[in-house]
Amino acid sequence: MSKINPLQTFTYTVFALLAFAANSVLCRLALKEGEMDAGTFSVVRLVSGVLVFVVLSFVWTKDSAPEQGDKEEKGSNTVLTLISAAMLFTYAVLFSFAYTQLDTGTGALVLFGSVQITMILLGVIQGHKLTIQEVIGVLISFGGLVYLMLPSMSQASTGFGDFLGYLLMTLSGVAWGVYSILGRDSDNPFKQTALNFYYTLPLVAVLMAFTFSIYGMSAEGLIYAALSGAIASALGYSIWYQALNGLSATQASVVQLSVPVIAALGGVLFVAEPFTLRLMFACLLVLGGIGIVLKARRA
Numbered sequence: 454m455s456k457i458n459p460l461q462t463f464t465y466t467v468f469a470l471l472a473f474a475a476n477s478v479l480c481r482l483a484l485k486e487g488e489m490d491a492g493t494f495s496v497v498r499l500v501s502g503v504l505v506f507v508v509l510s511f512v513w514t515k516d517s518a519p520e521q522g523d524k525e526e527k528g529s530n531t532v533l534t535l536i537s538a539a540m541l542f543t544y545a546v547l548f549s550f551a552y553t554q555l556d557t558g559t560g561a562l563v564l565f566g567s568v569q570i571t572m573i574l575l576g577v578i579q580g581h582k583l584t585i586q587e588v589i590g591v592l593i594s595f596g597g598l599v600y601l602m603l604p605s606m607s608q609a610s611t612g613f614g615d616f617l618g619y620l621l622m623t624l625s626g627v628a629w630g631v632y633s634i635l636g637r638d639s640d641n642p643f644k645q646t647a648l649n650f651y652y653t654l655p656l657v658a659v660l661m662a663f664t665f666s667i668y669g670m671s672a673e674g675l676i677y678a679a680l681s682g683a684i685a686s687a688l689g690y691s692i693w694y695q696a697l698n699g700l701s702a703t704q705a706s707v708v709q710l711s712v713p714v715i716a717a718l719g720g721v722l723f724v725a726e727p728f729t730l731r732l733m734f735a736c737l738l739v740l741g742g743i744g745i746v747l748k749a750r751r752a
Contacts, residue, residue, distance in 0.1 A: 462699030465692050466708055472689025474715035477561045479681040480552045481724045482673075489674030491549040492664025497675060499545055499650065499657050501682030506647040509691065533635060534645070538652030540632035545653075545686075546660065547625035554618025556726045558717025558736075559601065563619055565713055566598050566739040567626025568633065573746060575634050590745030597738025598623075601731065642694040650687065710740045 457465070483489045489497075552560050573591060577583060583591070602619045636645055697705055713736060720726040 457695065457699045459699065462696055465696035466700065469689055469693035469696050470708060470712055470715060472685040472692070473709070473712045474561065474719055475685040476548075476681050476689070477552070477557045477564075477716040478719040478723055479677045479685060480549055481557045481560075481720060481726075483677035483681075484549070484553055485724060488671045489678060490664065490666060491553050492546075492660055493666055493670055494674070494678045494681075495546045495549045496657055496661045496665050497670075497678035498549070498682035498686060499542070499653050501679045502687040503650045503654060505683045505687035506650050509643075509687070510647055530645075534648050534652055537632055537635045537645070537649045539656070540628045540635065541649050542653045542656045543628040544625050544632060547621045547628065551618045551622035551625060554615050555622060556717075556732075557720025557724055558713060558726070558728065558732055560618070560622050561716035562601065562713040562732065562736055562739060563598060563622040564626045564629070565709060566594055566743070567623045568630040569709075569743045569746075570594060570598075571627045571630030572634060575630065584749050586749040587746045590742045590749065592742070593745065594739045594742030597735045597742060600738060601735035604731075642697075643691055646690050646694065710743060713740070 480494060483494050484491060548560075548564065551563075555563070570591060573583075573587075602616070604615075632649075636642065636649075700708070717726075717728055717732065717736070721728050
């Protein structure tokens, strides 16, 4: 993949970040008024993503002829692709069910906070030793998530309340963090992402058998889910990989920290949700802590 110029990098990055935040907004719009249930939203989102990749694959193959080593590489990466597809499916499904309980900005903050913490901890497992500054940053970020979840955690003895939503979104973030780590060193990110979407189809079929309901699906809900899968997910992820070609790893991590804020603003504008002081303070803690970690790595 050839290097892109700064203007292209900026354009791709802005589109990708808006797409990531749009996933949260579109999911909340579909679920808030009962336009669609969480399981059906997940099915439509993933299938829409697959259909877009089918179309894009024809365009892609015109520009890049297959290499002789593709078959060997495909065979050696099958297990990795299956694991990546499972993580993608887990992320998407838990994401949808979590948003039956959480506001847009809150869900995005928990998701991306969990993603970053997961990726940092996986780095430690892989041999990266944390400095004192990095440890402080991780603890501050984790403290921000705990602070955000505290009211629901205190109510857990009398009922799950929002706590289940926090738990599901945290697990969704862990799955996305693992997925990101697995795909970070891919030689052909576009084709790998397309394969990951294709390989979710057996799992989607199982989910569809238990949750899919055409009777509980409105036209608006279908549009929101299709936009989430086709534009915010399939195209968003593809364009993000283009943007990564012009960003350093640190820059890529830093710019993603804006997504919860964008999602929260989207929730206020499009879903009529409040932007609370607790959410704002939690944002400062989580994003500030992650910023400390990233600054320490860059130093």
